[in-house]
Amino acid sequence: MTTKVPLTVKGAEKLRAELEELKTVIRPRIIQAIATAREHGDLKENAEYHAAREQQSFAEGRIKEIEAKLSNAQVIDVTKLDPNGKVVFGATVEIEDIDSGKTVTYQIVGEDEANIKESRISIGSPIARALIGKETGDVVTVKAPSGNVEYEIISVEYI
Structure with a gap:
């Protein structure tokens, strides 16, 4: 039995959009590139053909990966x-x-959505683990590589 992985609504939408792009745009483009490369003759020494097959392998792998993530996702609408x-x-x-x-602001998201540049941290990160269950005004201690760091929760929003 696989456990459900939490995913925000935005994260699920992003994955679905990528899956749609892979299936409707990228996959047909690769199939066309393979067909064109085949027309060039000998496949053993055809770099275009091998490159297209490699792209196809990558795209199909990503499609399977996204489908698996979505099927194991528990989409949570925080609003x-x-x-x-x-x-x-x-x-x-x-x-x-x-x-x-x-002060810093973070959104607590699933592992697949985490992106520090977008201030989105994984639910499994030390900061998120320290914050879960707390509320505005609470002080939390986060074990960081450089030692313990104390943070006060200024605000909590569900957007």
């Missing part, structure tokens, strides 16, 4: 949750480093 101000999966949390006074 419909009522967590009573507590930090839960999908919440957007503003925290302040107590020592430096620096």
